[in-house]
Amino acid sequence: MDDNLLKPVPEVTYLTSNIAWRYRAILRYFYLQHEQLRYYLFPEEVLEYLKESPHFADYTEENLQQDLNQLVNWKNLIPRQDTGKVYSIEDFKKKRFRYQCTPYTIEIERMVQRLEQMGQSFGGSLEKTFFIRILEALLKLTPDTGEDIYRKINKLSNEELNMVWDDLQGNFKNLTENAADYLAYLQSEKIEEMMMTEAFLAYKDALTEYLRNFMTVLQRTSFRIEVLLERIPAELIELIAGRLADHYLSIPRLEEQPSRDKLVQNYLLQWQGFKNWFLGREGRDGDLVFLQNATTETIRRITRFAQRLGERHHNFKSRRRDYLHLAEWFNRCRDLKEAHKLSACVFGVFHSRHLYAGVKETENIYAEIWHEKPTELTLKPRVRTYREKTKTGAVESHQEEKQQLLEQYLREKETEQRLIDQIIQGDRIVPAELPQIDPFIRKTLLNWIGKCMTNPQLTGKTENGRLIRLSLIDDREITLRSPDGDLRMPNYLIQFLN
Template identity: 50%
Template sequence: MKKIDEVKYLSTENTDRYRPIMRYFYLQHERLRQFISPEELFDYLSEIPQFKTYNMGALNQDLEQLTQWGNLKRRQDVGNISKIEDFKKKQFRYRCTPYTVEIERMVIALEKLGDTFGGSLEKTYIEKILSALVKLLKRSEKDGKINFAAINMSNSDLFGVWSELQDNFKKLTENATDYIAHIDDYLESENIEQNYTGSEYLKKKNELVQYLRNFMLALQRTTFRIEDMLSGIPKWFISAVAEKLADYYLKTPRAVQPDKDDLINDYLQQWEILRHSNFSKVNQKV
């Protein structure tokens, strides 16, 4: 694995300057504004008290450093050039790179997280997983051959259902594991009963028990049906689905297209993770 230079701006000598700069670029990216001029950025930073003594020379140095780390990509600004001398000065506009976008999203999520686990036990996730599987795995028989609904779907419809399935599976597992960790921390905290009066503690306990019970009932209604649907699926089916998904993904024009075989392997791996997830263990853990 390569080292990730793009995270250096989060913890280094000039982090107090780099982080506001990168947050601004990220916010502009989210607003579909790609290449930003240093002048616009400087005007924004000038409104922040810690940048009162900041100047364009320091900003250009910071932009150069962030570009070297791979946080920014630049292109020459030729919009206002009227003379050859201006062109030779090579004024640039900048945008954040894909790595940096994901880093900023992670940092924002961490800022919201605080010092405790979050998560929840949302029964709707498992119901949506079942619904997506029904759409994909509904069987029909013709001329003695068994077929699945996913094979007859358009690639676009298949991609939509697959994305729905994977998204809800990810939300279920992440939220459930985080919530269980949150409850473990809560129950193991010192003097938990002293933080509430007798009636308040009993009310909190009953609310927790009822919340867990509702989730377990939803799991029990769907868990074994999901596991039964996931078992016995022939390899040719998931291979065909993975190829259809890869074909659809590759239809979108991109500067650099991934290899089709790599995409197929990614989709096959997603299926294997889902197939071996063992939903009944989630039920037992709760």
């Protein structure tokens, strides 16, 4: 654990003080002026600003000086003596100070301002363009098939490489933070209450379409990103981290800079966190899977809410006009018999008889029922004590039939295994190089590919327990030919690991 985590942060004390309203007003003015590139302020400027508010009507110069001194003690302000307009030794002894915000204070005020604008609800969004930008940044770092792993990186200067890295990590950070906030927003109690109102039906389609578009781009790009992450070797990332550290150290800074090894380690940790988010680690699914599941569950929840609202709206709908129209029909009936017929058509037969007939012997649609042979039924007594008579039978042995079926099954499996062994070249199967294959082999290959794609490491096991790995050779499509048809599929490679 880092020792800095155990130290207090005095810079945030002003937010919880008894007179926090005074300290916050002072530091907010310093922050606003800092954003306008005015870094040093005199006490009289601050006092003039505070006096504009009725809350500081009785605020004096002595109060301001006490507050400024306290903020200096909490390391929120840095005092600097102004010696530019001194005309006597007495003026110099008065120590007229200018004050500047510390970097901690600027970041704290920036965070507080964002919290004020955020309100009590989550923000965020599910921007599908983040995945596209991450994929574009990875393509700039990933060597092409058959290309030297260092060739593409050597074409980029340290500054260009830093820009690609910032784009990659920045888009990744925005993706994770915005997605987490938006899903938390949709699952908040306030939004659930709004989903129970009739007004939610107007936004249901737009919201569902928004989530589905995000899921479509996620599924389309995440697989390519995972393939690229598997393709990038560790030594290439170490080279990139070293060049990024050199670029950081090349920027002139007056304060003490961290060591190169520490910077390289930080970049490697950033890459490992990015890779684990997509691929997972130690057999666990990555956070990408959790994001996909959470988005899918949100779509289902929205659909359920909309369905319940529709059902409730339908139940509460008045059918008064329908009943009046139906009453007019009955009123026009000439007698009771005609009214009974109308009732049977509208409401159905009240006392219907259930008739049973056996299997129809003819397919002639014009055959009448009385032309068919009658069906004989044996009626059983409806009493609890009635039991049918049973006759004990002998136990028959089907051992020979079982043995024949087992031998037939083993022969089929042996034949299928020989077909598979014929297409294995060394320890791999390249579908693009296969001739016309049996439909059974095609079904087996697709089954293996499906098992590998459900695993973040793109590995799986065959029916015989052999471990296989799936990899993408290039982006072109191949044709897998069989007697019953052709199948177009990506150019995969299946490798046996044991």
